[in-house]
Amino acid sequence: MKNNSLNFQMKFLPTDIISTWKRASLSSIFCSSLFSNNQQKEVFLSNVIATVINECLELVVKYGAKKTENYTLTCNKTNNITTITLSFFLQFQQISLLKSYLKKIYLIKKNNNFESIIFTKTFAELGYAIYSFIEDYNGSIKIDYEKKPRNVTTILKTQITLNLNSKDLKNDY
Amino acid sequence: MTTFLGNLDESKLKKLKEKVSLSFKMPIDHSKDWEKCSLISNFFADYCVSSFYKKKEIKSILSTIINELIENAMKHSYQDQNEINIFLKNCEKEIIFITENIATNDTANNLIHTLNQLQTKDIESLIINRMKNNLMYNQEQSEIGLLNIIHNFKTSISAKITPIDKTNLNIVEIITRLEHGQ
Amino acid sequence: MIIKTDDYIIDSSILNEVSISGSMRLPSPLSYDQPFSLIKKSLENCTDTLTVNLTSLEYLNSSGITSLARIIIQARKDNKDMKLIINNSIPWQQKTLLSLKQLWEKLDIESI
Known part of the structure; x- marks a missing residue:
């Protein structure tokens, strides 16, 4: 393994995080500390990673289906590119909603109509986090699922992939 | 041929690795990433x-056990085949850890020897003898990590050693069980 | 003398006393040579029983235990009195360090 690369995979049970919410924060801080350990100068990146992973864990635990199955979080960093992949289960209906919510956010990024995404019925709590991830950190988000759904309630193995380029991070606080 | 040591067989191990409470997999370089063990x-x-009552005491015990298991896996991993996989299963009355790494035949045989010694010899005297030998021969490794966690925390250890085809390497899985009262 | 890192502190500034605090999980017994040189030095220079206070040492791995055992064997060979003060609320200290008495019956261990 080269010094500037890092990859790890964590499996967890959503029910464990639901029963003890602190575990989401423990996990995100732990993952980010692996980054800062690897790249001591990149404290800022490590802080962003902790925030992003915490939001991811909260999302999959809140909305995920089959909560007694193992979900997987994979992190891969090569040079400046960091990829975080979440594998979990989601109802097709939720996948569609999340995808359209994401489209909406990309759209308001252009119009700066922020209010329209924080009063939606579903995923509203994610609005600011996703917006910030795309706008402030120039990150990209992709949602994939396996198999064709039979109906809206079909539960599908879903993968959310987040990409970050540390060159694009604006550390201007 | 796959070797099972202790109270273990294929179906038991398969069941243990399903729906784990937590698992973590990462390549760890012995020389560069040592501090990650503790982390x-x-x-x-x-x-x-985090869901227990006597948090401080149990945390100290668990961290000590896991650290020894990861250090053991790291020290005995073969060169660049240094991916370590650690599983935690939190059952009603016991906590189970499984570590997985790639090791040479020699290393695997040493593990078999140590676990077989446990059947016939007193652990405390094994530890003391290894400490004395360590000083006498100025050995690089302490070789007491696994013995210490068996002796100090009354854990039970079993193992599975699976040879990898056409190599002198093996997948070594060490299963450590710790009973708890909470 | 004091050795201070992000993880641990070894303080031998008082005659006949050494205290170790924090968490020590170094890669091999060899890597303890440098930080534990303070204990060895204190052992060489001690005018009375050398007291090693471990009550604030949260973690010590098997390599560290082996290195500590080496120092105890050295004290036995040099016929110098040594005392370990251990913390009875830190489980590994209670379990592991008490059995170090087997290396030398004159080793004094006080649990507080």
């Missing part, structure tokens, strides 16, 4: 005890 151990311990 991972403390995280696993914190994660596990």
Whole structure:
């Protein structure tokens, strides 16, 4: 393994995080500390990673289906590119909603109509986090699922992939 | 041929690795990433005890056990085949850890020898003898990590050693069980 | 003398006393040579029983235990009195360090 690369995979049970919410924060801080350990100068990146992973864990635990199955979080960093992949289960209906919510956010990024995404019925709590991830950190988000759904309630193995380029991070606080 | 040591067989191990409470997999370079051992151990311990009452005491025990297991896996991993996989299963009355790494035949045979010694010899005297030998021969490794966790925390250890085809390497899985009262 | 890192502190500034605090999980017994040189030095220079206070040492791995055992064997060979003060609320200290008495019956261990 080269010094500037890092990859790890964590499996967890959503029910464990639901029963003890602190575990989401423990996990995100732990993952980010692996980054800062690897790249001591990149404290800022490590802080962003902790925030992003915490939001991811909260999302999959809140909305995920089959909560007694193992979900997987994979992190891969090569040079400046960091990829975080979440594998979990989601109802097709939720996948569609999340995808359209994401489209909406990309759209308001252009119009700066922020209010329209924080009063939606579903995923509203994610609005600011996703917006910030795309706008402030120039990150990209992709949602994939396996198999064709039979109906809206079909539960599908879903993968959310987040990409970050540390060159694009604006550390201007 | 696959070797099972201790109270273990294929179906038991398969069941243990399903729906784990937490698992973590990462390549760890012995020379560069040593400090990650402690980081991972403390995280696993914190994660596990966050729902327990006597957090401080149990965290200390768990972190000590996991740290020894990861150090053991790291020290005995073969060159660049250094991916370590650690699993935690939190059952009603016991906590189970599984570590997985790639090791040479020699290393695997040493493990078999140590676990077989446990059947016939007193652990405390084994530890003391190894400490004395360590000083006498100025050995590089302490070789007491696994023995210490069996002796100090009354854990039981079993193992599976699976040879990898056409190599002198093996997948070594060490299963450590710790009973708890909470 | 004091050795201070992000993880641990070894303080031998008082005659006949050494205290170790924090978390020590170094890669091999060899890597303890440098930080534990303070204990060895204190052992060489001690005018009375050398007291090693471990009550604030949260973690010590098997390599560290082996290195500590080496120092105890050295004290036995040099016929110098040594005392370990251990913390009875830190489980590994209670379990592991008490059995170090087997290396030398004159080793004094006080649990507080």
